[in-house]
């Protein structure tokens with residue numbers, strides 16, 4: 001059997017057949033894309049357009065009365081996202097809310113949970129954190145009158161290694177934990193694709209007396225999560241990567257139950273965070289419910305939430321466990337096909353990575369252009385030298401992986 005025939009056979013016999021037909025797959029100069037950029041912007045579910053049209057129609061038909069008369073009343077629209085989002089991240093329904101965008105949510109969470117005092121001021125992030133996260137924590141330090149250089153601790157892999165070791169993170173928290181106010185790492189690192197040991201690091205951070213929050217931008221919709229059981233303090237994620245909800249889509253936020261009902265937690269408040277049963281009495285007093293909804297500021301962007309709802313329905317239907325199993329099969333296949341010529345910096349251990357392989361290459365940008373032009377393979381570059389390939393299991397196929405491997409081999 002040729003390699004191509006084998007890839008096609010894997011697609012035909014996989015226990016979770018591809019849902020590619022439910023998505024719009026971009027076209028390239030050489031035909032339909034083999035799309036590996038779902039960790040950057042997920043593809044559009046075909047169901048999104050109908051969902052959006054329904055809200056546009058209700059707005060046209062009802063005007064302001066759509067708040068209560070729309071088929072999905074806008075006043076409570078965000079509540080439609082609650083249960084599917086809770087299932088996605090392993091939370092209780094009242095621990096999650098869809099709102100804002102990711103960096104905004106990280107700031108709102110830090111406004112509540114980063115409370116430096118005495119010697120306990122440090123924020124621990126990973127040295128390869130996404131830039132927005134670095135900016136966010138530095139600005140939080142400055143906001144509290146602290147020196148960011150002395151406040152932000154950046155975790156680096158051991159010399160000669162690409163990825164962080166859990167024991168090193170836990171070791172630092174054991175030694176220096178009394179100075180740490182907040183641990184805020186990416187659940188899956190955007191650059192290397194490393195899946196962190198969330199339960200172990202959460203445990204170590206909390207044992208040290210720190211607050212532990214996770215940026216799940218690359219983890220939500222990619223790997224199964226159990227935020228409630230893992231005792232995570234807070235988390236936030238965007239919805240436009242693995243969650244396929246469109247550019248700048250409304251993000252998600254998790255606050256553990258032990259904080260949602262605690263009135264001593266300070267919040268930046270807005271009218272959508274107050275008790276919905278008294279909100280429209282328009283009184284001056286903020287009276288938040290004992291749920292993550294209390295962190296909402298503004299009335300939600302319905303047109304931006306409709307795609308999230310359509311997308312979460314797909315995740316609900318398939319289930320994260322089945323999706324994760326397929327992601328492991330696809331990623332293992334791609335890894336085996338690339339291994340002979342490629343320097344893969346993503347962990348080789350399937351339990352320490354999600355649906356992503358990062359390759360160390362020369363001229364990542366040039367390589368990405370050539371892959372698309374010559375083979376219709378859409379990857380992405382993180383300059384100068386990292387090429388990322390994400391076989392997103394809803395719509396990326398074994399045959400796509402075959403195409404990527406064939407196209408890359410002569411270029412590496």
Ligand SMILES: *Cc1c(COP(=O)(O)O)cnc(C)c1O
Nearest residue numbers: 101102103130132190215217238
């Ligand atoms: C994608 C990503 C972001 C982007 O933040 P936005 O506020 O949604 O623009 C932030 N942090 C991480 C780790 C990301 O991967």
